[in-house]
Amino acid sequence: xxxxxxxxxxxxxxxTLLAIVECFVSVFIYIIIAxxxxxxxxxxxxxxxxxxxxxxxDRSSAMAWSFGYTTxxxxxxxxxxxLMFILFWxxxxxxxxxxxxxxxxxxxxxxxxKSMPDNWRRQALCTDIFYxxxxxxxxxxxxxxxxxxxxxxTFSAAVTAFRKFTAQNRGSVLGRMLxxxxxxxxxxxxxLSVIYRVTFKATSIVYLPFSWATSVRFFFAExxxxxAKRILEGxxxxxxxxxxHFLALVFAFKFLLIYNLISPAVVISKIGSEKFAxxxxxxxxxxxxxxxxxxxxxxxxxxxxMADVAMAMEGKLTDSKRKMAENVFISIKLFRxxxxxxxxxxxxxxxxxxxxxx
Numbered sequence: 161x162x163x164x165x166x167x168x169x170x171x172x173x174x175x176t177l178l179a180i181v182e183c184f185v186s187v188f189i190y191i192i193i194a195x196x197x198x199x200x201x202x203x204x205x206x207x208x209x210x211x212x213x214x215x216x217x218d219r220s221s222a223m224a225w226s227f228g229y230t231t232x233x234x235x236x237x238x239x240x241x242x243l244m245f246i247l248f249w250x251x252x253x254x255x256x257x258x259x260x261x262x263x264x265x266x267x268x269x270x271x272x273x274k275s276m277p278d279n280w281r282r283q284a285l286c287t288d289i290f291y292x293x294x295x296x297x298x299x300x301x302x303x304x305x306x307x308x309x310x311x312x313x314t315f316s317a318a319v320t321a322f323r324k325f326t327a328q329n330r331g332s333v334l335g336r337m338l339x340x341x342x343x344x345x346x347x348x349x350x351x352l353s354v355i356y357r358v359t360f361k362a363t364s365i366v367y368l369p370f371s372w373a374t375s376v377r378f379f380f381a382e383x384x385x386x387x388a389k390r391i392l393e394g395x396x397x398x399x400x401x402x403x404x405h406f407l408a409l410v411f412a413f414k415f416l417l418i419y420n421l422i423s424p425a426v427v428i429s430k431i432g433s434e435k436f437a438x439x440x441x442x443x444x445x446x447x448x449x450x451x452x453x454x455x456x457x458x459x460x461x462x463x464x465x466m467a468d469v470a471m472a473m474e475g476k477l478t479d480s481k482r483k484m485a486e487n488v489f490i491s492i493k494l495f496r497x498x499x500x501x502x503x504x505x506x507x508x509x510x511x512x513x514x515x516x517x518x
Contacts, residue, residue: 178288186361220264280371284364293353373497391467
């Protein structure tokens, strides 16, 4: 373990002590913000923004660089070059990052999900304050490799240009004013990048179980047809189905109660626990975590049915169809894992908010 990061160490995936410390400090910062403003909305926003880094791949980064170069060429002609530069810097670069990431996620979802563990590890554990912030994805890597011959307004290039311009215009009042203007234009996205890094590190604890689940499902998954056999014959899946049977009964009772098709006394007698019935069934309220839990139950039943059908067709499947079936089962099980983790995290955050009064 290194003390702090460099561009080379982050690219190689070396964990640093400072990066780990920053994760805890970032969480503490967001706790202070939540206590001060009496709301967790800032932390929820941070959680929503984290996938912009988690779902990044080398392919989407290369697309961003290529698209950025094309856009810069389109804006370089004609007048108003400074205005075009500011437009490119403030608006188009964030838009390019967003579009390329989601385009890659839509066209190559499996590859994007597979990249999540490495992205989480790199951003949370391998980069710290010594690693230069990035405007373009993997800026420090692509600047060195320069696969497109691209010359884009990156942070490193902006720092070099700012220092050179300041040195050349040190004796001019107008030059100093322009230097201050350039500094302000440069500082805004730089601070946004730093804030986003702190934001991601604050949510790294939340996304750790998602990263772990992704790693387990994709990199330690059993080959076909053992996946289907485990769903049909495995003890853990059998236990999941038993729990799903009970939960399906709970949801059925709740649905009947909402439409006044059954009395509370009947529910209590069938469940066998008045306290459980009052907390989870008789409250006439259907919270978000129960919606997610219902989806989890449906997925468990669907997996069992799909595994049964797939095993019945095993002798008729070609190699390509077996690979497709393997990816489908991995993806569905991964989604189920995500839903389970989401319920736990949601209940944890809600309980924290309840205990703190926020």
